[in-house]
Amino acid sequence: MFRTAARRLLGAGFTTSRLLRLPKPRPTTIIPYSYCTSSTESPIGNQSVNPNQSDTAREEGHRRDESSRKPRAEFEEEQARVLAASLRHVPRLGWTEEAMIAGSRDVGVSPSIVGSFSRKEAALVEYFMDDCLQLLIDRVDSGLDLQNLIPSERVSKLVSIRLEMQIPYMSKWPQALSIQAHPVNVPTSFKQRAMLVDEIWHTVGDGASDLDWYVKRTVLGGVYSTTEIYMLTDDSPEYRDTWAFLDDRVKDAFDLKKSIQEAKYFAQDIGAGVGKSFQGLMNGVMQTMSTRGGRSSAF
Amino acid sequence: MALRLLSRRTLGSRILSYRASLHSHATSFGFQQVKEEEKSKLVGNVFTNVASSYDIMNDVMSAGLHRLWKERLVGKLSPFAGMKHLDVAGGTGDVAFRIFDAVNSVKRRALRKVDEASLEETQIYVCDINPNMLNVGKQRAADRGLRDNKSLVWVEGDAEALSFDDNSMDGYTIAFGIRNVTHIEKALAEAYRVLKRGGRFLCLELSHVDIPVFKELYDLYSFQVIPNLGELIAGDRDSYQYLVESVRRFPPQERFAKMIGDAGFEKVEYENLVGGVVAIHSAIKL
Secondary structure (H helix, E strand, C coil), X not given: CHHHHHHHHHCCCCXXXXXXXXXXXXXXXXXXXXXXXXXXXXXCCCCCCCCCCCHHHHHXXXXXXXXXXXXXXXXXXXXXXXXXXXXXXXXXXXCCHHHHHHHHHXXXXXXXXXXXXXXXXXXXXXXXXXXXXXXXXXXXHCCCCCCCCCHHHHHHHHHHHHHHCCHHXXXXXXXXXHHHHCCCCHHHHHHHHHHHHHHXXXXXXXXXXXXXXXXXXXXXXXXXXXXXXXXXXXXXXXXXXXXXXXXXXXXXXXXXXXXXXXXXXXXXXXXXXXXXXXXXXXXXXXXXXHHHHHHHXXX | CHHHHCCHHHHHHHHHHHHHHCCCCEEEECCEEEEHHHHHHHHHHHHHHHHHHHHHHHHHHCCCHHHHHHHHHHHHHCCCCCCEEEEECCCCCHHHXXXXXXXXXXXXXXXXXXXXXXXXXXXXXXEECCHHHHHXXXXXXXXXXXXXXXXEEEEECECCECCCCCCCEEEEEEECCHHHCCCHHHHHHHHHHHEEEEEEEEEEEXXXXXXXXXXXXXXXXXXXXXXXXXXXXXXXXXXXXXXXXHHHHCCCHHHHHHHHHHCCCEEEEEEEEHHHCEEEEEEECC
């Protein structure tokens, strides 16, 4: 959604790398220092912070004064670095604070910094989801060949590319899913999945913006989630069963779309037919009534 | 005691004569202006007097809420095994004990894979300028069976001139102590100095309330009830008068946050508890 909107606003030269640093939901009790007007994560260390930052500017890629960008970027960069280093420990330690502490040690920062991440393990999972989305976008941008494929195959291919990124973490992925399902974390994880699904449809070449848009994304969201869960228990070589499952589901989804279309036309036809016969009946009734009325008025 | 000399009835004339002799190095001691050199002495006297009943008075004045506030502070800190932590002005050890428990609790150890060796490395330094307060803390440690525990270290020291090395601490907390410091900027600078890169600064302090009706009630409670309680329970009205006045003189949340930022810290945030009666400021050194 952001990518398509941003494309429309800014044209093809737009880079998406900054977009995916989603604004963290603001907790209700924490009041940020007023110099940081747009997020809780802006550090203060620089006297020349621009106080006129607006929220819309954030979506357009953080194009700001250099002076105000530096202090904010430092903490976020540090956070990103720690999270990236933590991912290496996840297969062994899980999506936990221990992994993040180990990651911070790798970067050379005191593990206390982990205490400052909001919703700690969720921060790690969300970082990973953002990272994968970015990798997917990069893959697509760097010339993934989709021309010779029909839409359903394109969808399959993109979903499989994205799911393959999770393979190294597959042993701990159920934990990540449960973290994403916590009520506190649901808004962000939902948003990330929505962006992912939107990105896939956008790449497949869909430009719809009516009710269809929601239906398509919901259906693809369902396909993605079920395949993801299927993958958790799949131990066929190279996840062949998962890809077969995915292909079937995508085919069903497209067939569903066709079936809905057909059902719509069918209903319209019936409606037309019933309408015609009803109209004919009414006309007949009116005629008889008018002739009868005419005759009776002669009296 | 010096406080009795500066009684409020003759404050007006005293302030005028003081103003004549004061130059730019004056600071506040409650609502009174005193010379800087005197402030730490006066504060020292206050805490020497209240040390033995400090904990009881805390419970009575805050109706036990101070325990929750300290829990929240330690929760925000997220202590980990092997951390080097400094609790400044933490004389009686409330925060230090909570951190110790958080790191060593059996439940935590069972749930997470903790390296036993790193547990040994945990060091919690409790620093206080007042030896009486430290003694109360040491006694409480002994009562809990932690007298000889290597993890808790009781150090006498000044928040404005810490005896610890640069970049040596993972965490720094100061609970209800920073308003008693003569030069807050120096204390913040010292905090910045001793923290490692990525280390966190957390400050729990009584702060300013802005909510209309609640503010009046709070002021009423502070100025009418607390000094009387002090007299009743600790036998010392003046110290608690100083206490409530020093709270009003402390910078409000935003200004204090700015001071923290000026000391070099990043990601400065604050959280109001009980509508602003207490605020937890947190920041990171990067």
